[in-house]
Amino acid sequence: MDSGFMGKLDFGGDDSSSLKLQVKASPTSSGEGNSSVEFGNSEFTAAEIVMTDPKRVKRILANRVSAARSKERKTQYMAELEHKVQTLQTEATTLSAQLTHLQVRIHQQVRILGEGELLSFYLQLRIPCFQKNLPWKE
Numbered sequence: 001m002d003s004g005f006m007g008k009l010d011f012g013g014d015d016s017s018s019l020k021l022q023v024k025a026s027p028t029s030s031g032e033g034n035s036s037v038e039f040g041n042s043e044f045t046a047a048e049i050v051m052t053d054p055k056r057v058k059r060i061l062a063n064r065v066s067a068a069r070s071k072e073r074k075t076q077y078m079a080e081l082e083h084k085v086q087t088l089q090t091e092a093t094t095l096s097a098q099l100t101h102l103q104v105r106i107h108q109q110v111r112i113l114g115e116g117e118l119l120s121f122y123l124q125l126r127i128p129c130f131q132k133n134l135p136w137k138e
Contacts, residue, residue, distance in 0.1 A: 050057050
């Protein structure tokens with residue numbers, strides 16, 4: 001009921017000290033009618049409302065302040081998340097470029113290693129020929 005109550009508060013207009021209230025009957029668990037104050041057609045001043053139910057008004061105002069703080073925290077949290085997303089996207093781009101560079105280097109190293117192994121195999125075949133001063137036949 002507070003959210004409906006709070007949502008209908010009207011502090012705007014020419015006279016910000018008056019509020020529109022409506023007295024509405026609502027049944028209780030025992031089935032009897034109970035009067036509750038809601039914003040609507042009847043006009044009361046802010047002072048009259050505070051005099052009739054100051055705890056409720058205080059709670060409503062505290063809830064509004066709390067909601068404003070909550071909204072501010074949410075906005076700040078969203079800004080932090082957006083910044084974090086941006087940072088992580090930049091980091092992902094950098095890491096992707098590094099990965100590509102390393103893959104190229106690995107490919108080159110494998111090629112060089114393969115050439116080295118081929119050369120080593122070739123030399124192992126030729127060493128006996130050099131030792132015996134035999135001509136190499138390809």
